[in-house]
Amino acid sequence: MDLSHLGVPVGPMVRVGGGFANRMYRLDTDQGSFAVKELNLLDRRWAYRAEDVFRFERAAFAAGIPMPEPISASRTTLVHRWVEGEKMPEAPVSPAYAFEIGQILARLHALDVAWPRVEEDPTPADWPDLAERATATRQPWAGELTAQVETFLAIAHFVDTCERPGPVVLTHKDIQPWNLLARDGRPVVLDWELSGMLDLSGELGSTALSLAKGPGIEPGVFRSVLDGYVAGGGALPPPGPSWFVFMIGGWLGFTRWNILRCLAGVEPGTGPDLALSHESARNGIRGLPDLFGRLPELEALLR
Known part of the structure; x- marks a missing residue:
């Protein structure tokens, strides 16, 4: 380079x-x-x-x-x-930090920046084949994947069919703890490569949940993101499962991508190390079915 x-x-x-x-x-x-x-x-x-x-x-x-x-x-x-700052743990942030993230999103969505139209591909539904290949290549998580094939097919169907109410906004799309720093206690937003057009409910739900979850979910932190968004001039979309479909679909695609890297069985020249791909695949296989099963609980956060 x-x-x-x-x-x-x-x-x-x-x-x-x-x-x-x-x-x-x-x-x-x-x-x-x-x-x-x-x-x-x-x-x-x-x-x-x-x-x-x-x-x-x-x-x-x-x-x-x-x-x-x-x-x-x-x-x-x-x-x-380069920006110096404190890394954020994968744990609920403070309500004040979450409120400021909401304000940042409102300011971001108000920008007038042209963006090309992008067609999205259907969600892959090859989970039975992936489970068979994982078993044949003796992946350490093959049994867990095989046991959850039907759940992963149901998740893929949900991602493809869930209605998005709009509006669609140009946004960051990946505000997660690992893409944030704290400088003097206030947010710094990193890693903008995923930026693009997204249904507003999916952006708000993904961001608020990522900042509110740990071993459990802190409803006050979740709500602080939304309160900050309104205080920043934004308007909230109607409640519903669309608030969480982007996070679930993104994790589904990320899990599948890491499974494919593991099935290749070689250390790739770029991207994450093979060991990190194994960890990410295992986390998705275990965590996604649990998250999907908690959809009613997540929707209750919007009331």
Whole structure:
């Protein structure tokens, strides 16, 4: 990757841990510190629109959204100014933090940024075949997957048929604890690659639930995201299962993608390590059926 536009390095580029889809590095130069992301081009789950996302990021940054400054974007590499902050644990955030995230979403959805029309593919329903291949290749989670095949087929059907009430907004689409920092106790939003058009209920439900869940769900934190959204000038869509279909569908696709990486049985050259793919596959196989079964409980959060 050509990083000459970032200045003269003052040390070697260092890989940063984590990364569920791509690989991240820190580069310190005479012009500052930068987060350099090497995009996984081997088996992406969607076509990455580098120019469109970069334009959206620049507009969000110019509007004062708390985020790393976007520096450059190419087909293979994303560069942002490095931001120091505290990593967020996968646990309920404070109500004040959740309220501010809601306000950020309202400001983000008010931006006027052009976006190309994108057609979505049907949700894959090849779970019986995946279970057979997992058993044949002796994957450590094969038995658990086989036992849940019917549930995964039901989840895929739900994702394909759930009615979305609209409106559709241009947004981040992936505000999760691992894509957030706290700087002086306030949010910084990272990792904008998934940005695109999304039904508003799916964005709000996914964000509020991700910030409210831990061993249980904190209803007050969930509600704080929605209160912040209204305080920021946004209007809430009607309640219903559509609030959670995006999160469930995203986790379903992520689980399937990691299963396919595990079935290949080789360490990929980009993207997450094989061990992390095994962990993500196992977490999805165990966690998704539980989340799907709790839909009535989740919908009760909207009352």
